[in-house]
Amino acid sequence: DAGITQSPRHKVTETGTPVTLRCHQTENHRYMYWYRQDPGHGLRLIHYSYGVKDTDKGEVSDGYSVSRSKTEDFLLTLESATSSQTSVYFCAISDVPVSYEQYFGPGTRLTVT
Amino acid sequence: AQSVTQLDSHVSVSEGTPVLLRCNYSSSYSPSLFWYVQHPNKGLQLLLKYTSAATLVKGINGFEAEFKKSETSFHLTKPSAHMSDAAEYFCVVSDRGVTGGGNKLTFGTGTQLKVEL
Numbered sequence: 001d002a003g004i005t006q007s008p009r010h011k012v013t014e015t016g017t018p019v020t021l022r023c024h025q026t027e028n029h030r031y032m033y034w035y036r037q038d039p040g041h042g043l044r045l046i047h048y049s050y051g052v053k054d055t056d057k058g059e060v061s062d063g064y065s066v067s068r069s070k071t072e073d074f075l076l077t078l079e080s081a082t083s084s085q086t087s088v089y090f091c092a093i094s095d096v097p098v099s100y101e102q103y104f105g106p107g108t109r110l111t112v113t
Numbered sequence: 114a115q116s117v118t119q120l121d122s123h124v125s126v127s128e129g130t131p132v133l134l135r136c137n138y139s140s141s142y143s144p145s146l147f148w149y150v151q152h153p154n155k156g157l158q159l160l161l162k163y164t165s166a167a168t169l170v171k172g173i174n175g176f177e178a179e180f181k182k183s184e185t186s187f188h189l190t191k192p193s194a195h196m197s198d199a200a201e202y203f204c205v206v207s208d209r210g211v212t213g214g215g216n217k218l219t220f221g222t223g224t225q226l227k228v229e230l
Contacts, residue, residue: 031216042203042220042222043218043220050214050215051213058217090157094216096209096214096215096216097214100207101159104156104158105156
């Protein structure tokens with residue numbers, strides 16, 4: 001398995017509170033991604049990073065921000081959590097152009113009450 | 114824009130019988146295609162990938178998929194289902210034309226495979 005960890009693995013928070021999810025990799029891959037998984041939607045890309053301090057938006061980026069200060073860490077922040085952000089969040093990494101598949105972390109289940 | 118359509122949201126088979134999970138894709142250029150599997154409450158595991166080499170791709174656990182450009186399909190098959198194959202399967206297309214030279218994955222909505230005794 002690719003060396004990807006996510007923390008926390010489970011979190012319950014209240015509407016309006018800030019939340020930060022962390023993704024850590026030990027593979028030294030340049031590219032990192034955040035997805036959310038919701039029933040009937042598969043996985044959808046929130047943000048991705050193509051290097052330290054280099055990030056771009058995905059298809060469902062509203063309400064989320066990201067930061068990458070080190071190659072190994074990619075943070076996802078919900079500035080003010082809403083119930084619609086209740087989801088399972090997955091981090092992924094890839095080693096483009098060596099290969100185009102992405103390797104996924106174990107996921108974080110976030111519940112916003 | 115690229116897209117993926119998984120034609121069945123649920124498939125049920127008996128153990129020992131063949132599995133067919135159907136996937137059609139849309140892409141403006143020659144795509145990279147993947148199948149991922151997700152067991153309950155687990156992360157996603159790469160099952161197999163097509164990246165413009167052989168059109169018949171073999172993956173882990175006896176699964177294989179055939180890339181058919183004329184039909185824009187990438188169906189997943191296995192000759193004989195096992196109970197441990199019960200999981201959700203995602204067909205995925207890769208878009209390489211993104212900022213910074215990386216790639217974005219576009220996921221299908223998933224097919225839940227049930228294997229019965």
